[in-house]
Amino acid sequence: MKILQNSEIPIYKQIAMQLKEEILSGKLTAGEYLPSIRGLAKDLKISVITTMKAYEELCAEGLVTSVQGKGFVVNPQDTAMIREQRLREVENHLLEALEAAKTIGMTVEEVKDLITVLDHAE
Amino acid sequence: MDSVIVAKGLVKKYKKFTLGPVDFEIPKGFSTALIGANGAGKTTLLDTICGIVAPSKGEVTYFGEITDIEEGETKERIGYQAAQGMYPMSWTPYDVAVANQLGFKGFHEERYWELCKKYGVAERGERKQTLMKMSDGNRIRLRLAAVFARDTELLVLDEPGSNLDPLMRDRLCGQFREYLEEGDGEKTILFSTHNIADMENVTDYAILMYDGAVIESGFVNELCERYVLVSGERATFDKIQRSLLVEDRNMSTCFGFAKAEEKEKLEKAGAVVETPNLQQLSIFLLRYAEQQNS
Amino acid sequence: MRELVWQLNMKKPVILLLAGTFAVILFPICTMIGEDTVLEAICRMIFLTLGVTALMLYEERILLLRGKGPGYTFYRSMPHTAEKEKRRWCVADLFLVTTASVWFLFYEGLRLLVNDCGSAGFLYALFLGYLLCTHLFYRHPYILLCVIISGMFLLGFRPWVSVHWAWMLLAVGVFVLGEVWFYQNIGKLWVKER
Known part of the structure; x- marks a missing residue:
């Protein structure tokens, strides 16, 4: 896991985002346990409450479940739901891009072209 | 959440200082920082709950059921280290080992000497150098080696980070996390500090003290979210003055500190707000307490 | 040895009982050895030391x-x-130690007063002087108490030089x-800090 100590994104968010990525991409599979909160805190050199908050966030999103006395287990992921979620993310990013485009007077057509150019460049 | 210590109406009266009455809880499985200025009563509070001095009034419950610290093996389960005067100054590292061996069942001499070596304070079996001849930093290292060499469920450390160099303080934080991980929710740390910045990333729960009273306590994230740091122009500050608990006015910009409920109002007035970190929160809360007091 | 003393000090207040009993039983034996001899003086000082040690232990x-x-x-x-x-242990200690010490010092002083004995008395006075110095060094109120009580009984006593100089020194x-x-070596584990 990568942690930026001085980033604007809170550390618990960074952890949650990376674990979410691993779960959604299938790196962490259903039934697997996340590292213990205190073990992860030790490895990342951060406080226990920070890792706990990250795990609670994942819990709230339904990605993992807290098992009494055992830790946090990865839930089986609904592929259709993941797709849905990802789609929403794409939507959000595009909306942001459109907002930014508007501020400098770019038309939707121009944005579409830019996307095509970027896709080719990649 | 389980509490390892619950204090109710705790009072300790001295001739010139009175602690409390204070009520607080120490959550089990976490690291709790007791923050306050010098003379706020941190040491008195720690001494009172660890049975070093008897409380004048009030009740403390240990490990969920025990109300008398002298009962059975309660003290065996608590690893207490004072900031000063823990051992007679004429003792050597060897004497400290002997004393702990005799005093506690769960003391591992082997582990003690390993830690002494790791912290660079003494070689195995050191019988020459007395505490009197050691630097303050080395005395703390020795005390830490002694307390970490014991099997305990609750560590109570008075100012463990002061007088330590940055490297050793980092090592201490590592030791804290290792202890918590070992316990897997069963081991707890309570430590006092007047400099929270270096210990912030091992602090889960904080208790802030001012002049013998607990002024605020809670899990760090929740605690910090109860308040906001405010920044803005002088003109803006003239408008929002009444919402601020503490303020700092300069020519070019002003800083302030307010309750989180005021956030919207402050933003509407044109100030920028953000959630403080523990260090900032401690400073402003202590300043606020001081302001209220005078 | 140090571990033993430490353990006895920390965990077994019984040592006080033993020290006290020892002094109480052996004191009469010492008086039987003979009067105004160096051996007797040494025995007395051993008991005085025991008494003071016990007091300090108690303190x-x-x-x-x-x-x-x-x-x-x-x-x-x-x-x-x-x-x-x-x-409870402390009250017991206090009772035992005080009784033994006061009785011991009183009896000792009285004997010296009555017998007007030379070398032993001089040695005893020296020892008291030494205790006084120890007190100034360690600022131990109980040592001072011993010195005062003993000194009182020594007031009427005139020491003079006898034949046992070498032995005394x-x-x-x-x-x-x-x-x-x-x-x-041993005491520092429990003797009050300077």
Whole structure:
């Protein structure tokens, strides 16, 4: 896991985002346990409450479940739901891009072209 | 959440200082920082709950059921280290080992000497150098080696980070996390500090003290979210003055500190707000307490 | 040895009982050895030392219980018998030690006064002087108490030089060295800090 100590994104968010990525991409599979909160805190050199908050966030999103006395287990992921979620993310990013485009007077057509150019460049 | 210590109406009266009455809880499985200025009563509070001095009034419950610290093996389960005067100054590292061996069942001499070596304070079996001849930093290292060499469920450390160099303080934080991980929710740390910045990333729960009273306590994230740091122009500050608990006015910009409920109002007035970190929160809360007091 | 003393001091107040009993039983034997001999004087000083040691041991325990003095914090952080139990032991200690010491010092002083004995009395006075110095050094109120009580009985006593000079000096030397060794090696674990 990568942690930026001085980033604007809170550390618990960074952890949650990376674990979410691993779960959604299938790196962490259903039934697997996340590292213990205190073990992860030790490895990342951060406080226990920070890792706990990250795990609670994942819990709230339904990605993992807290098992009494055992830790946090990865839930089986609904592929259709993941797709849905990802789609929403794409939507959000595009909306942001459109907002930014508007501020400098770019038309939707121009944005579409830019996307095509970027896709080719990649 | 389980509490390892619950204090109710705790009072300790001295001739010139009175602690409390204070009520607080120490959550089990976490690291709790007791923050306050010098003379706020941190040491008195720690001494009172660890049975070093008897409380004048009030009740403390240990490990969920025990109300008398002298009962059975309660003290065996608590690893207490004072900031000063823990051992007679004429003792050597060897004497400290002997004393702990005799005093506690769960003391591992082997582990003690390993830690002494790791912290660079003494070689195995050191019988020459007395505490009197050691630097303050080395005395703390020795005390830490002694307390970490014991099997305990609750560590109570008075100012463990002061007088330590940055490297050793980092090592201490590592030791804290290792202890918590070992316990897997069963081991707890309570430590006092007047400099929270270096210990912030091992602090889960904080208790802030001012002049013998607990002024605020809670899990760090929740605690910090109860308040906001405010920044803005002088003109803006003239408008929002009444919402601020503490303020700092300069020519070019002003800083302030307010309750989180005021956030919207402050933003509407044109100030920028953000959630403080523990260090900032401690400073402003202590300043606020001081302001209220005078 | 140090571990043993430490353990006895920390965990077994019985040592006080033993020290007291020892002094009480052996004192009459000492008086039977003969009067005004160096051997007798040495025996007396051994008992006086025992008495003072016991007092200091007691004082140390009182300090620990009251939570005073350097190093007490460690003792108080250790698991103990219940506070009440500790107090009871202390009262017992106090009774035993005070009775033994006062009786001992009183009897000793009276004997010297009555017998007007030379070398032994002089040696005894020297020893008291030494105790006084120890008190100034360690600021131990109980040592001062011993000195005052003994001194009172010595007031009417006129010491003069006798034939046992060499023996006396040797005995005093041994005692002073013995005391120093005691403080340095064993006593320092529980003797009050300077």
